[in-house]
Amino acid sequence: MVEEALTNEGHQVTCRLQSPASLNEMVARHQPDVVIIDMDSPDRDTLDSMAVLNRENPRPVVFFADQHDPDTMQAALKSGVSAYVVDGLVPGRVKAIIEVAIARFDSFQSMRQELDKARNQLAERKRIERAKGLLMKHQSCDEEQAYRMLRKIAMDRGQRIADVAESVIDILERLEIGS
Amino acid sequence: MTTLQDAELGRLTLGFVPLLDAALPIIAREGGFFDAVGLEVMLSRESAWSTLRDKVAAGLLDGAQMLAPLPLAMSLGLGRAPCDTLAPITLSRNGNTIVLSRSLSERAGVALGDEPADSARALGAYLAAHPETRPRLGMVYPFSCQHYQLRRWLALGGLDPDQDVELSVLPPPRMVEAMQAGEIDGCCVGEPWGSLAVARELGTLAATGVQLWPDHPEKVLGVTRSWARRYPATLQRLIAALLDASRWLAADPEHLHQAREWLSLPPYLDRSVDHLSLLSLGTPPIAQRLFGDDVLRPDPTAAGHFAEHIDQHMRRHGRRLDHATLSECYSPVHFDEVAHQPSAAPR
Structure with missing residues (x-):
């Protein structure tokens, strides 16, 4: 997604790494202007240190986004992207690249959050179904009554139905194991 | 109060x-x-x-x-x-350890319980006899005691940290798996990662931070x-x-x-x-x-x-x-x- 956006903006993506093992080597081979990396990647330390440790490359500049622009830096950190300029590139151009990357990361993040939310809702629905099933068995009632029971407990306790369902499952399943 | x-x-x-x-x-x-x-x-x-x-x-x-x-x-x-x-x-x-992979410590004759200077000299002698070998050693950050203690220990063996070995930066939790995968031949890292590498028999303790810089x-x-x-x-x-x-x-x-x-x-x-x-x-x-x-x-x-x-x-x-x-x-x-x-x- 980031790659597509960068290409559309007229940048060229020279290398994409899935695994960090060859990070040093790949940077040396492809000589990129900028390396973009997920903020929470454990490999950030390796990349971050190249500029300090690497003596063969005497003029490596490491930018964290544009460090003189705290707003861009905060935005980058929050969206989960960091970028390194491996060799002296005009800061203005870096900023443009970073902004594209941030925008794409942001939309990716919100998609991911949507997906997580959908997954949670599905899991909650399953949990409620399971709690209803247990209640029907233990209280010999029908589905409608089981649901009303859950809703009443939830209202009395000021909890969400899904949370009540969880504690109902907890209690009734333990009873089943016990019996 | x-x-x-x-x-x-x-x-x-x-x-x-x-x-x-x-x-x-x-x-x-x-x-x-x-x-x-x-x-x-x-x-x-x-x-x-x-x-x-x-x-x-x-x-x-x-x-x-x-x-x-x-x-x-x-x-x-x-x-x-x-x-x-x-x-x-x-x-x-304290809390740092220098651990060499089992393969490197066996080849260099580094054994558990060696004084730091002895283990460093053993590695120094081995690398002098095998100039084609340039071990890759992991440490956690350029501005860290792990980096500096590793340099200190290498110096005890007459080794130049910038020439005789390759220093590579990895976060602590990746150190043991990197040693297991053969990506590094040794490391200087904080606990529990050093003792974990030893407990899994991936490496030998060559020196500890407290031996090099007491109570730092x-x-x-x-x-x-x-x-x-x-x-x-x-x-x-x-x-x-x-x-x-x-x-x-x-x-x-x-x-x-x-x-x-x-x-x-x-x-x-x-x-x-x-x-x-x-x-x-x-x-x-x-x-x-x-x-x-x-x-x-x-x-x-x-x-x-x-x-x-x-x-x-x-x-x-x-x-x-x-x-x-x-x-x-x-x-x-x-x-x-x-x-x-x-x-x-x-x-």
């Missing part, structure tokens, strides 16, 4: 990297020492030192467990834009100077809670078991402490120290070893370490305000 001022902040987030010396913040949270001073503290596990550093500098974390040299490096603008950072309390001393500060709490100025009472309470956690840990050997249980919770160190039956603090050869008011009190003179390395680094780039920055970074002023107060925690 406590005379601590009311905290400006009720809730805060501290960063940590999964290491034994994240113990004090973890104990302070799990044991209720933060609660006792009215702070609700979230602990955020960070996957890399550079990420933790940037989040503290940008204000996304209120503070963090930091490598002892990191506040100084941040203040001096080494590795990133300058950001004045303070180390108001030390979180640990290893981790500190790091906060930016601007944060400390904005939230002075919160900082006092933070220090008080960490100090209370350390005093609790020192009070009863049984507390070491309890602390180990907390550390092994999944959000913290999880299964990486499985090989430790209890926290054997203060005992050789690793002799990690997490309590004692004198152990936790920051002190610019105790920072001498790494300050010298940082000065050398700066001189290569035409700068010099100024002692005003060093003294401010590791000033005990905030610690002393709190340490002599009666404890805020219930006994």
Whole structure:
């Protein structure tokens, strides 16, 4: 997604790494202007240190986004992207690249959050179904009554139905194991 | 009676990297020492030192467990834009180990129990006889005691850290798997990762930090100077809670078991402490120290070893370490305000 956006903006993506093992080597081979990396990647330390440790490359500049622009830096950190300029590139151009990357990361993040939310809702629905099933068995009632029971407990306790369902499952399943 | 001022902040987030010396913040949270001073503290596990550093500098974390040299490096603008950072309390001393992979230690004839100078000389002799071999050694961050202790140890064997070996930076939790995968031939890392590599029979202990730099500060709490100025009472309470956690840990050997249980919770160190039956603090050869008011009190003179390395680094780039920055970074002023107060925690 980031790659597509960068290409559309007229940048060229020279290398994409899935695994960090060859990070040093790949940077040396492809000589990129900028390396973009997920903020929470454990490999950030390796990349971050190249500029300090690497003596063969005497003029490596490491930018964290544009460090003189705290707003861009905060935005980058929050969206989960960091970028390194491996060799002296005009800061203005870096900023443009970073902004594209941030925008794409942001939309990716919100998609991911949507997906997580959908997954949670599905899991909650399953949990409620399971709690209803247990209640029907233990209280010999029908589905409608089981649901009303859950809703009443939830209202009395000021909890969400899904949370009540969880504690109902907890209690009734333990009873089943016990019996 | 406590005379601590009311905290400006009720809730805060501290960063940590999964290491034994994240113990004090973890104990302070799990044991209720933060609660006792009215702070609700979230602990955020960070996957890399550079990420933790940037989040503290940008204000996304209120503070963090930091490598002892990191506040100084941040203040001096080494590795990133300058950001004045303070180390108001030390979180640990010692705890680093230099571990060589089983293959390299067998070939070089390095055995458990060797003195650091002996193991270093054995490696030196082996590399002199096999000039085609250039071992790759992992360490955790350029401005770290792990890096500097590794250099010190290599020098004992007559080795040039920049020529005879290849230094590679990896975050601590990746060190053991990297050794297992053959990506590195050795490393200098904090606990529990060094003893874990040994327990899994992946490597041999060649030296420990305490043998090289006895009782040297290893981790500190790091906060930016601007944060400390904005939230002075919160900082006092933070220090008080960490100090209370350390005093609790020192009070009863049984507390070491309890602390180990907390550390092994999944959000913290999880299964990486499985090989430790209890926290054997203060005992050789690793002799990690997490309590004692004198152990936790920051002190610019105790920072001498790494300050010298940082000065050398700066001189290569035409700068010099100024002692005003060093003294401010590791000033005990905030610690002393709190340490002599009666404890805020219930006994």
